[in-house]
Amino acid sequence: MKCYSGYQYLLIDIANQYGLDKKLFEERIQWASDNLTVLESLADQAETKPLYMKAVMALRKAQKGIPTGHLVGMDACCSGIQIMSVLTGCIAGATATGLVDPTVRADAYTYTTKVMNDVLGGGVNISRKQAKDALMTSFYGSKAKPKEIFGEDTPELNAFYQAAFTVAPGAWELLQDLLGTWKPFALKHEWKLPDGFDAKVKVMTKKEARIEVDELDHATFTYEFYENEGTKSGLSNAANVVHSVDAYILRCIQRRCNYDVCDVQFASEIIEAELIKRNLGVAVPGLDVVPMLEYYCEQYARSGVADVVILPYLTSEDMGYMTTDHLKALAGIVNHMLTYKPFEVVTVHDEFKVHANNVNHLRQQYINVLAELADSDLLSDLLSQLHGTKGTSKKLSNNLGKLIRSSEYALS
Amino acid sequence: METLKQIVLQEMNEKSFNRNHIDSYVRQFIEDTMPAKIQQGVSLVNNYLNGTYYESKAKRINQLVGLDITKVVIDVFVGIAYCLRPQLFTSVSAQLAGRLHLSDKADAIKTTAELLAVLCLTDVFDISKDNKFASLEVVSRIKLSAKIVEYIENSHYLPPMICEPLELTNNYSSGYLTHNDSLILGNGNHHDGDICLDVLNIMNKTALRLDTDYLCKVEEEATFDLDTPEKIEQWKIFKTQSYGIYELLAKQGNQFYMTHRVDKRGRIYSQGYHINPQGTSFKKATAELAYEELVEGVPII
Numbered sequence: 185m186k187c188y189s190g191y192q193y194l195l196i197d198i199a200n201q202y203g204l205d206k207k208l209f210e211e212r213i214q215w216a217s218d219n220l221t222v223l224e225s226l227a228d229q230a231e232t233k234p235l236y237m238k239a240v241m242a243l244r245k246a247q248k249g250i251p252t253g254h255l256v257g258m259d260a261c262c263s264g265i266q267i268m269s270v271l272t273g274c275i276a277g278a279t280a281t282g283l284v285d286p287t288v289r290a291d292a293y294t295y296t297t298k299v300m301n302d303v304l305g306g307g308v309n310i311s312r313k314q315a316k317d318a319l320m321t322s323f324y325g326s327k328a329k330p331k332e333i334f335g336e337d338t339p340e341l342n343a344f345y346q347a348a349f350t351v352a353p354g355a356w357e358l359l360q361d362l363l364g365t366w367k368p369f370a371l372k373h374e375w376k377l378p379d380g381f382d383a384k385v386k387v388m389t390k391k392e393a394r395i396e397v398d399e400l401d402h403a404t405f406t407y408e409f410y411e412n413e414g415t416k417s418g419l420s421n422a423a424n425v426v427h428s429v430d431a432y433i434l435r436c437i438q439r440r441c442n443y444d445v446c447d448v449q450f451a452s453e454i455i456e457a458e459l460i461k462r463n464l465g466v467a468v469p470g471l472d473v474v475p476m477l478e479y480y481c482e483q484y485a486r487s488g489v490a491d492v493v494i495l496p497y498l499t500s501e502d503m504g505y506m507t508t509d510h511l512k513a514l515a516g517i518v519n520h521m522l523t524y525k526p527f528e529v530v531t532v533h534d535e536f537k538v539h540a541n542n543v544n545h546l547r548q549q550y551i552n553v554l555a556e557l558a559d560s561d562l563l564s565d566l567l568s569q570l571h572g573t574k575g576t577s578k579k580l581s582n583n584l585g586k587l588i589r590s591s592e593y594a595l596s
Numbered sequence: 597m598e599t600l601k602q603i604v605l606q607e608m609n610e611k612s613f614n615r616n617h618i619d620s621y622v623r624q625f626i627e628d629t630m631p632a633k634i635q636q637g638v639s640l641v642n643n644y645l646n647g648t649y650y651e652s653k654a655k656r657i658n659q660l661v662g663l664d665i666t667k668v669v670i671d672v673f674v675g676i677a678y679c680l681r682p683q684l685f686t687s688v689s690a691q692l693a694g695r696l697h698l699s700d701k702a703d704a705i706k707t708t709a710e711l712l713a714v715l716c717l718t719d720v721f722d723i724s725k726d727n728k729f730a731s732l733e734v735v736s737r738i739k740l741s742a743k744i745v746e747y748i749e750n751s752h753y754l755p756p757m758i759c760e761p762l763e764l765t766n767n768y769s770s771g772y773l774t775h776n777d778s779l780i781l782g783n784g785n786h787h788d789g790d791i792c793l794d795v796l797n798i799m800n801k802t803a804l805r806l807d808t809d810y811l812c813k814v815e816e817e818a819t820f821d822l823d824t825p826e827k828i829e830q831w832k833i834f835k836t837q838s839y840g841i842y843e844l845l846a847k848q849g850n851q852f853y854m855t856h857r858v859d860k861r862g863r864i865y866s867q868g869y870h871i872n873p874q875g876t877s878f879k880k881a882t883a884e885l886a887y888e889e890l891v892e893g894v895p896i897i
Contacts, residue, residue, distance in 0.1 A: 189893025237814050238807065238881035246891035253805060253885035255873075381862045382789030393702035398653075399644070399713035400723065403732060405686050407705050412784065424861050431862035435795045442798050493794060528802045528885055532874045533863055539885060541892050 185548055186286075186592060188213070190540035194246060197239040197256045197540070198223060203231030205259070205596060208289050246540075255530055255537035258547065258595035260430075262292040263534035264323055265352045266594070267429050270554050271563040273579030274354020275587065281352075282593030283554065283584075289593050292351055293319060299347035300340070308340060318344055323355055324426070325363055325419035354580050358563070361577070362422040365570035369414035373421055375569040377432040378489035378562065380479065385424050389413040425566060427533075429557075434531050436553045439492050440517065441538070441546060443526045451495040452518045455511050458503035470504030477502050481510065487565040489556065490514050492521070513556075520552060536595060550595050551588060559585035602759040603773070605848050610774045613754050617774070618747045622677045625744055626670060636718050637669035644714045656703050657710075671695050672711060676721045676736050678748055685723060685732035688712070700783065753869030755841050756852040761800040764793045771800050771855040781859045791858050799856045799864065803886035804873065808846055816878045834870075841870040842882070851886045 188196070192213050199205070199212035207215070219226060223240045230236035235257075242254035260266055261282035269277025278284050280292040293316040300310045314333050321329035322344075334340035349356045367373065372386045388410040396404045461467040473481075480494035490513035503511070527542040538546045564577045588594065611617045626634070645660060660668070675692045689709040690700060698704035712734070716723050721736045740748070754772065761771025767788055769776045778786040779796065816838060818831045845852055854866040854873065866874045873883040 190891040191893040191895070194891060232877050234814060234877040234881045238810055241807075241810055241813070242891075246894050249890065249894070251888035251890050253888045254807075255884055257880075376790075377862065379792055380790040381792045382787065383861050384785070384787055384789065385860050386784065388784075391702070393705075395702060395706045395709060397706070397709045397713050399710050400732075405709075405732065407686060407690070407702055409700050409702065409705070410783075411701070427863055428861040431858075431864065434864065435792055435862070438795045438798050442802070493792070496794075528887070530802060530804075530873050530883075530885075531799070531864065532880075537873070539889055541889060 185544070185551060185590075187544040190543075191246060193256050193540040193543045194239065194243045194254070198236065198243060200257075201230055201232045201236035201239050202226065206289055206291055206294070208287075209592070242540075252539075254540065256540045256543055257532075257535050257537040258543060258550075260534040260536075260550075261290060261593055261596050263430055264320065264423075264426050265292050265355050266554075267426055267433070268323065268355035268358045269352055270558045270584065270588070271429070271566075272354030272358050272577075273558060273581040273584045274352060275581050275584060276350070277352030277354045278558075278584055278587065282596060283588045283591045286590055286592040289596060295351045296344075296347045299350050300343045303343040303346050304339060310340065310343075315344070315347070319348060319351075322348060323352070323359055324423035325359060359422055361567060362425055362570075363419060365421050365425075365567065366418045367414075368416045371412055371414050373424070373570060375425070375428070375566055376483065376486070377428060378483055378487035378560075378565075379432065379435060379491040379493040380483050381428070381432065381435070383424070383428040385420070386412050387414050387418065389415060421570065425570070429562075429566075430534055433550075433553055433557075434533065434536075435493075436491065437536060437546070437549055438529055438531070440521050440549045440553070441527055441529050441542075443492070443521055444496075445522075445526060447496050448492075448518055448521055451492075451498050452515070452522060454498060454500045454503060455515045455518065457500065458506075459508070459511055459515065462508055468504050470502050470506070473502045473505040474499075477505065481506060484510050487560070487562055489560045489562055489565075490517065492517055517552070517556075520549075547595050551591060554594055555585040555588040558588055602849065606757055606759045607773055609755060609758065609844075609848075610772055612747060613750050614772070614775055615751050618744070618751050619674055621744055621747060622674050622740070623670060625740060626673050626677070626738070630673070630720070630738070633718050633720050634666065634669055634673070637673070637715050637720070638665050640714050640717055641665050641669060641711065644710065656707055660707065668696060668711070669715065672715055673720055673738070676734065677738050677740060677744075678751070679721065679734050679736040680745065680748060682724075682733035682735040685709070685712070685734050688734045750837065750840075752837070754867070755845065756804070756854050756868055756871055758845065758848050758852050760803075761853050761855050764796050764800070767791055767793075771853075779857050781857050781865060785860045792862070796856050796858070796864065799866075800853055803851050803853060804883050805850050805852070805886040806842055806845055806871070806882050807884050808850065811842055811882055814878070814881070819876050819878075838870040845871070 188209065195213045195216035196209055198216045204212050204215055227233055227237050242252050245252045265277055266281035269281060275284060280290050280295045282290040293312050296319050297310055297312045297315040300315060318330040318333045330341060330344055334344055370387065372384060374384045376382055391409055391411050393407050394404055395407050396402055458467060474497060476497045484490055490510055524545045527538060530537040536546055564575060567577050568574045642665060645657060672692055675695045679688060689705050689712060693700060693704045693708040696708065698708060720738060721734055723732055723734055725732050757772065764771060767779050769779065779791060780786050816835055822828045822831055854868055856864050856866050858864055866872055871883060872879050
C-alpha cells in the first residue's frame with residue numbers, strides 16, 4: 185500500500201470535502217497543493233462546506249506548527265457491495281469497489297451508470313445519482329426503488345438489472361441467497377459474528393389502529409405500532425446480515441487500532457512461545473480452560489475467522505487448548521498490530537476517522553481485515569446459522585484476499 | 597488526568613439534563629403544590645374505573661384495577677408537565693403509556709387516551725385542536741418554577757460526558773454516573789447476549805474536544821429548508837440549545853466523551869444530540885480528538 189504523510193492526508197481531506205473524492209489520491213493532493221493559497225476562497229463551492237472549512241483550518245494550524253486533533257475521515261468504497269463481494273470472493277465486484285486495481289479509484293455507481301448507458305446504446309442518459317439510488321437499495325432486496333426510478337418493464341429497468349449483475353455478480357447472487365434465508369412466520373432471525381456478537385432481529389409487523397375515545401366526545405385518531413409477528417416472506421435479512429458484517433469490520437478496526445499495548449505484547453509473546461513448543465513437539469495439550477477462552481475458541485471453530493477479542497483471556501497455561509491454525513492466524517494479526525502504536529478511531533458505520541498521522545495504518549488495517557474475510561469462509565458460517573443447518577457456500581474465486589492486500593482504494 | 601472536579605461537574609450535568617432526575621423535581625413540585633388537583637384527578641379516575649361499559653371496554657379497563665391510582669395521576673401529570681408547547685395527543689398518549697408501564701399496543705394507548713380525557717377535567721392541561729380538520733393537541737397548564745422549565749427545555753438529550761464513562765459490564769448500563777439503560781437500541785430489542793462491550797468501552801474512552809476556533813468562525817446552518825414558521829422556530833430552539841451546550845462544555849474544560857449503543861445488528865451509534873461526531877457535517881466538524889498532535893510531513897517554507 186502506498187503511504188502518504190499526515191500533511192498529504194490533510195490535503196486529501198480538503199479535496200474530499202471539496203467533492204474530489206473520486207479522484208486518485210495523487211490528484212487530490214495535487215489539486216489542494218495547486219490551490220494552497222486560495223483554499224479559503226473556494227469554501228462556497230465545496231460539496232461539504234462545514235467539513236471543508238474545518239479541514240482547511242486544520243491545514244493552516246499544521247502549517248504553523250500547531251498540534252491538532254483534527255479527524256481525517258476515510259469512507260469504505262460502496263460499503264455494502266464491497267462487503268458482499270468480499271464474502272463471495274467476487275473479483276468483479278471487488279474491482280468495482282476499490283479492492284483490486286491499485287491504480288484506479290473505483291466507484292461501483294459510476295461503473296453501473298456506464299454499463300447501463302452502454303446497454304441502452306446512448307439513446308438515454310442515465311445519471312450516476314439514478315444508478316446509485318437504485319443500486320444501493322436493490323442490493324438489499326428492493327424492487328420498488330429501481331422501478332420507481334426507471335419505470336416498470338422499461339428498457340432502462342432491464343439495463344439496470346443487467347448492469348447490476350455485470351458490475352457485482354457475487355453480490356447479486358448473495359442477495360438471492362440472503363433473501364432465501366427468511367424463515368416463514370419465524371418471530372426472529374439470529375446469528376453470531378466471529379467475535380461472538382449476537383445479532384438478534386425480531387420480525388416486526390406494522391399495525392394501524394383507529395382509536396375512538398368515548399370520553400373525548402368520540403374523537404378518533406389513527407395509531408401506528410409494531411407487533412412482533414412473523415410474516416410469510418421478508419427482505420430485511422439481506423440488509424441486516426450485510427450491516428452486521430460492516431459492524432463486525434468496524435469492531436475489528438477499533439480493536440486492532442486502539443489496542444492495549446501490554447495485553448497485545450503479552451499475547452504475542454505467549455503465542456510465539458506456544459508455536460515454538462509445538463514445532464519442537466514439546467507442547468502440552470490444554471485440558472481445563474477459562475470459560476471465556478473456550479467461548480472465543482468456539483467462535484473461531486464455527487466461523488474460521490480469528491479475532492483479537494480473545495487476547496485479554498489468553499494465558500500461557502491455556503495455550504494448549506487452541507488449535508495451531510488459530511494461533512498462527514492470531515500471531516499474524518497481533519504482530520502487525522504491534523508494528524504501529526495504538527491510536528484512536530472515531531467511526532460512523534463505514535466511515536473511519538483518525539488523526540492525519542495515523543491514516544496509513546488505518547487503511548492498512550482495513551485492507552487486512554477485508555483480505556482475511558475474503559480468505560475465510562464467513563459466508564458459509566452466516567448462511568449455516570440462518571438456515572439452521574451446516575452448509576458450504578461456494579466462492580467465485582480463491583485468490584481475492586491476495587488481490588485485496590495489494591489494493592489502494594478500499595478506503596478512500 | 598481526570599480530576600474530582602470533572603466527576604462532580606458530570607454529576608451536576610446529569611442532574612440538570614437527565615429526564616430521570618428532572619422527573620423527580622417535577623414530581624416533587626406537583627406533590628407539593630397541587631394536592632387538590634391530584635385528589636380531584638384520583639376521584640375522576642375512580643369514577644371512570646367504576647363506570648358501566650360494553651364488554652370489551654370493561655375488560656380493558658379492568659387491567660387498571662389494583663393500580664395505585666394516586667401514583668397513576670401523578671405519573672400522568674409529570675408526563676404532561678413536559679408539554680410546555682402543544683404536542684400531538686397521539687404521541688402524548690403513547691409516551692404516557694410508557695410512563696405507566698403499559699404496552700405500546702392499541703388497547704393500552706386507547707386506555708391512556710381515555711385517562712387523559714378524564715384527567716383533562718382537572719384543568720391541569722388542555723386538549724384541543726386548531727380547527728375541525730386539525731389533529732388533537734395537548735398542552736400543560738401547570739405553572740412550574742422557572743428553574744424546572746429550564747430543566748425541561750434542556751432535557752431533550754444528555755450532553756456528552758466530561759469525565760471518562762464508567763466501564764460497561766452488562767447490557768443494561770450506560771457509562772453515565774447516575775443512570776442505566778439498555779445498550780441495545782430500539783424498543784423490545786434488549787437481550788443479555790453478547791454485544792461486544794469491549795468495543796463500546798474502547799469507543800467510550802476516546803477523549804474529544806470542541807474545536808472552539810472553528811465554532812467562533814463558522815456558524816451552524818440548518819440542513820433542511822426553513823420554509824415554515826414552525827421549522828424556523830424549531831431550528832432557532834435547537835441552535836440556541838446547541839450553542840448553550842457548546843459553551844457549557846467549553847467552560848467545563850473542553851474535553852468530553854461520547855457514550856455508545858448498538859443496534860440489533862451490531863452497528864454502533866454515538867449518543868448525542870447537540871454534539872455528535874455521527875451527526876450533520878457541522879456537528880462532525882466541531883468535534884475532534886482531545887489529544888492533539890503535530891501533523892507530520894509539513895513542508896518547511
